[in-house]
Amino acid sequence: MDSSSLPAHSPFLVIGAGPAGLTAAWAACRRGWLPFVLERGRRMGGIARTEEHRGYRFDIGGHRFFTKEPEVESLWKEMLGEQFRTTPRMSRIYYDNKYYSYPLRLPETLGNLGWRRSFAAGMSYVAARLRPARPDVTFEDWVVNRFGQRLYETFFRSYTEKVWGLPCHEIRAEWAAQRIQNLTLGIAVWQALRPAAEAASKTLIREFQYPRLGPGQMWDRFRERITAAGGRVATGWEVVSWRHEHGQVRSVVAAGPTGLREMTVDRVVSTMSLDELVQTAQPAAPAPVRMAAGGLRHRDLLLVGVVLRKPALFADNWIYVHHPGVRVGRIQNFGNWSPDLVPDPGTTSLGMEYFCRRGEDLWEMDEGELGDLASRELEALGLGRREDVLWTVVIRQPKAYPVYDDGYRERLDRIRAWLNGLGNLRPAGRNALHRYNNQDHSMMAGIAAVDRLAGGTADPWEVNLERSYHEDVVVARQEVGQVA
Ligand SMILES: Cc1cc2nc3c(=O)[nH]c(=O)nc-3n(C[C@H](O)[C@H](O)[C@H](O)COP(=O)(O)OP(=O)(O)OC[C@H]3O[C@@H](n4cnc5c(N)ncnc54)[C@H](O)[C@@H]3O)c2cc1C
Structure with a gap:
């Protein structure tokens, strides 16, 4: 539905049609609630959408479908059936004018590095492992403590700074511990140095699942199912403000094809980014909460x-x-x-x-x-x-x-405490929780939000908090206890 009009009231409103929002809407359908989804874009899937140009389909990045959550796995299969396929994985790293296979082949890596650099890296690794230099406060500390200064300088620093646009000493250690997709060469070296880790590692996964027509196909299917179950998804509608009173959200104002529309609501799941959610509250959130939201990067x-x-x-x-x-x-x-x-x-x-x-x-x-x-x-x-x-x-x-920069956690705590005072609103998803989530954890957060709004005890803020896995971070899995 590309609605030219919105209903005056929605008993269950979802803001955003990305993985978190569509999963929340589907979970609501399963409870017999009729969800209404407002999406500001034209496509389903948010960051995990598929764009199309001249018949070519573009994934925003490249979305592997990989999860440890049985509920998510079975939902994906239920939605796409045969269209959900297994794809062989191959990736390499380009560094210093050379290509490194990944997973790493030790002789090739040593050959590429040369024996001097390999030896120096080995020594600095041993030194770091014997005597870690400092507590894990920043990303730099976390990596140096686990890989040594040389490997950090050689394989981690330039790429990470390219990705984040921040010096590594300004990135919090949590990011390294929770999800480091891009430090593959360093981790590969680590695995080569410590082959026993390989068995426990998901890093060496040789295949993953993927929809035949890209990730957007999954999210289009969710929309079809939600609509068939009586829910509605309206595209081209952006939530621009929302009103609350006595600890409850009363209404949401959206801008769309026919101007501004206000809908009263009973329950809301928000997957819009946390800073925007806070900034669009009416009456305005307390000044410290607004400042905290303004500081999220x-x-x-x-x-x-x-x-x-x-x-x-x-x-x-x-x-x-x-x-x-x-x-x-x-x-x-x-x-x-x-x-x-x-x-x-x-x-x-x-x-x-x-x-x-x-x-x-x-x-x-x-x-x-x-x-x-x-x-x-x-x-x-x-x-x-x-x-x-x-x-x-x-x-x-x-x-x-x-971005997990200095002070982001304190900002999040302040915002979370304020939002917890609004009984019928639950944020869920990646930017909604300001958390480096993959699709599966965004989906789990959507499910948790619905459960909470139905009187259950699940809490979207707690999903993926344990930072217990990422397929590219065997170290995080094994040493999570040490992370600050
Ligand atoms: C480069 C890259 C690669 C990735 N690779 C993988 C991968 O391999 N595997 C994996 O599982 N995950 C991957 N991810 C992560 C994945 O994209 C996200 O986890 C997922 O899309 C988050 O879903 P979400 O619903 O929480 O948020 P989003 O995808 O951000 O969806 C939020 C939706 O809300 C809408 N919205 C926002 N504000 C408003 C508003 N005010 N009013 C109405 N609508 C609004 C947005 O338009 C959007 O559609 C990758 C991400 C990136 C950036």
Whole structure:
């Protein structure tokens, strides 16, 4: 429904049609409630949507479907059935003009590094393990304590700073412990140094699941099921304010195709970003809460889609680009995720990921400049030739990553305490909780929010708090107790 009008009242309102919001809406349907979902964009799936240009499908990054949560796993299968496929995984890391296989092959890595650097890294690793230098307060501390100064300098620093745009000593250790997708070479080295860890590791997963037409296919299916069950999803409607009174949300104001509309509500799940939720409250939240919300920071993402007239340019699903000489951070090869994302098998469709911040020079570049930059960098990396580029497209994703900087936890605690005073509102999801969640934990938070609103004891703030896993962080899993 692309509604030109909204009902005056919704007994169960969901803000946002990403994984958290759609799962919350589906969980509401299963309880016999009729959810109403307001989504400001046109597509389902939020950051996990699939964009389409000239018949080519672009994933925003590359969304592996991987979970330890049986409820999520069975939901995914129930929704997509045969369309949900197993995809072989291959990824490499580009660093210092060399490609490193991942998972790491020790002889190749040592060969690439050279014996001097390998030896020095080994010694500094041993020194760090014998005598950790400091408590795990920042990302830098966390890594140096586990990998040694040399490995940190060689494999962690430049890439992490490229991703986050922050010096590593300003990033909190929690981020390293909770989810470090991009430190693969360092972790691979760690695993090579400590092969016993391999067995317990999920890092070496050789395959993952993926919808035939990209992640958006999953979320379109959720919408169909919600609608068939009597719920509604209205796109093009942005929640711009909400009113509360006596500890209850009374109504939500949305801006859409027919202007501003106000809906009274009984219960609300919000998956909009936490800072925006606080800033749009009427009456305004107390000043310290607003200040805390204003201090939450995010990292934005530019995906430059590049279609080249050559088939199968390389075999990886994605390549991490640690090399500081180019600005691209990661390159997705969509045909290797699913051939059905690429309509012409004589072409290759890539997604060049640039991590940046709105207002920064990269973000401000126009489509032509970004297309040029991506084509140049592709050639510089030896992955494709500029003359083979047929066309490029730019997809902008604001607030792709919540930033864990100094003070963010205190800010979150303050906001959470205030929101807990509103009995019929529950935030759920990645930016809604300012947490580095994958789809599965966003979904679990959506389910927990519904349970809580139905009088249960689940709490979306507690989902994924244990920071107990990520497939790329064996160390986090084993040493979580040490994390500050
Ligand atoms: C580059 C990248 C790669 C990733 N790779 C993976 C991966 O491999 N596997 C994985 O599981 N996860 C991955 N993720 C994480 C995944 O994208 C998120 O966990 C997931 O999309 C979060 O879902 P969500 O519903 O919490 O939030 P979002 O996806 O942010 O959805 C929120 C929705 O709310 C809408 N909204 C916001 N404000 C308003 C408003 N005021 N009014 C109305 N609507 C509003 C937005 O438009 C959006 O549709 C990746 C993320 C990134 C950035």
